[in-house]
Amino acid sequence: MKTLFSIALGILAAIGGYVDIGDLVFNTTAGATFGYQLLWAIVLGVGGIIVYAEMCGRVAAVSNRAVFDVVRERLGFAVGLVTLVGAELVSLLTLAAEVGGIALALELLFGHSYQLFIAVAVLGLALVLWAMPFEWIERVFGYGGLCLLVLVPAVFKLHPDWGEVAKGFAPHLETGNVPLYLYYVVGLVGAGMTPYEVYFYSSGGVEEEWTPKDLTTNRLNAIVGYCLGGILSFALLICAGALFLPRGISPELLGSVALVVQSPLGPIGLILMLVGIAFAVSGAAIDTAFSGAYNIAQFFGWEWGKYRHNAGAPRFTIAWIVMLVLAFAIVITGVNPIQVTEFAVIFSVVALPATYLPILLVANDRAYMGQYRNQRLSNLLGIFYLGVIVLVALAAIPLMIITNMGTQ
């Protein structure tokens, strides 16, 4: 049980990062459009986030420094500030989308007004962030999000063509629409390696007062947490490929995501799925609200962290409150939360190199890391994934324009 609780941080970071509202719809659309062809892109994203989450968790455990501490030091004030502005914008857009996602999930569950649930979501999040200890936030929302595991039996009930599923794990192209295929590759890899996951994860390591003794816990968190996120993504994509592709359905709504479980498993599956979505999207909202506050506090050298309590880190506390208020102001205008988060995913891809390069540099720094610096395998993987990140970052916006946000 102790081990199970000790990996809650990884599970929350992964659930929040992998199955937020945008990813839920994006994965479903990817499966409905290309069947199982893009499973390999999820594997690529999962591998990348495991490598870098382990690295930034190790840096946090050894040097007690989180990502934006390191970004400012390694990139300097000016470049660091540009990265901060980009990261804050992406976190805010994502938070707004998640608040909308919570309201949509509650509306599908209880049937009352969407606007009412937006207010309920913001007030509920504020209460949780204010009053709930960090460990309990991890446990409640990380493990609550595991209701999404209902996707796994749904996969088996839908009887996909397992030969085709297996083929999907090797990169291959069976479409004439190459730009659209690449758009989804970029989106799936980008969603897997969303920067706020490492902001939250590394800051969480500091919150939990990790030391070099916790390096095994860090590794377990990174591997188990993100593999779980990856399994949920696989399951969603396979369900959509099996249910929607043969019927010519192009899902655009959060309700369509729940439908992939309702059709094979009935009302109990549906309710579990909607509860799982509500927890997962709330987890993503918490990740992004805290990430926004962590980043700005770390960059400017303010006191930060839940462990200091609200009055002990007042500017940090004000920062996440401001994030929540701004998110409420955005989503209450009636903007489509799914479209907002698709923008956020694609634009966050552009901020990826400036987030991951400093982590790689510091993880190699003997002065900081001593005997815990990167070994050869970590560096090989780190450099490989940095190359992937740069390619993905360069391609993201042109592909978004060419494919009209994945609709052509």
Add this chain to the structure above:
Amino acid sequence: MLTLAALALAGCGQSAKKQADDLGSVAAEGALVAHDASEGSTTDNFTRVHGRALRDLAKKVRDQPATPRLGQLAGRIVSDLDELADNPGDERRAGRIQRDLERAAKQANAL
């Protein structure tokens, strides 16, 4: 600038082919929702809320159709989805709506 350009592109007028594809997708998904409602294997709230969300997608085509036939088809789909959302617990009616929407999906794909 890039965001604004992308948003502007996303909002550009839709071709008849795109509208037909969208209608076919909405009708097929509506048929799936209606099928689950006809078998009692869903919740009333889900059928009501998701049915209305699908109806709103079909309304976009109905209100600005690229061709008159698309407008008529969209109108039928909107009407079916409205009826489904207003009577989520009526299994017999859901069965009929399922068949209507399946036909509409086939017609949209043939356009």
